[in-house]
Amino acid sequence: MKINRRFKGGEIPTASMADIAFLLLIFFLVTTTIDMDKGLGLVLPPEGETIEIKKKNILNCLINSSGMVLLGGEPIKPKDISRVVKEKLRENSKLIISVKTHEKTRYKDYVAVIDQLKMADATRISIAETD
């Protein structure tokens, strides 16, 4: 028995294909979150390398466990560090800032100090070991 086919030409409509592809593209663009990692860059000194530095070229920066900062022997507010360091760098461009923290110092306070030093364009930052 023969079935009479009325429908002829089985083509898939491709006119809306572009729209579908566009929708997919936009969906992927929206859902992928490009969370670029950002932060404060630092290069650690190689292991077992100690260089003798003249005392006048070192600026000690101590952070205690409650987040208070001592810069060159004087207490200072964290937000003033960049200004003071900038001045000191102008006087002595060879200045190395040695950051020393207490074991119980919060990471937040430490990052704030490093950020301030970066703001003062201090490139020579040394991180002393905690005792």
Add this chain to the structure above:
Amino acid sequence: MKFIRKTTLSSEIPTASMPDIIFMLLIFFMVTTVLREYSGLPIELPKAKRIEKLKSKRHTAHVWVSKDGLISIEDRLYNLKNVRHVMYDKRVSDPQIVISLKADEQARMGVISGIHNELRKADALKLNYSTKTSVD
């Protein structure tokens, strides 16, 4: 005076290859986006102003430090003493690796300093303290 147009150009943009172009774009974006590989530890990142972007995700290794001092690398917890072995392997397989330290803002410097030493021992010296952008 009237100009007589000899040529009758059809002024339609051909749309037949449009889906192909879009699919190509789609595939390009799908291939180039790197999905987040490791979930890490629940942390609250500190904030900083003078931040720089990490150049490439492929040359980055993440170290998570929670506020309790737990250290996680690639979703596995490590003792401070074992960090150097993991990092040394990473450093050997990719010499230009940058360590992205994702530490909680309440983490103690004792742990962070320990990680510094471990990284120095592993010769992975390029470090990046992962922070949020501070708004004020």
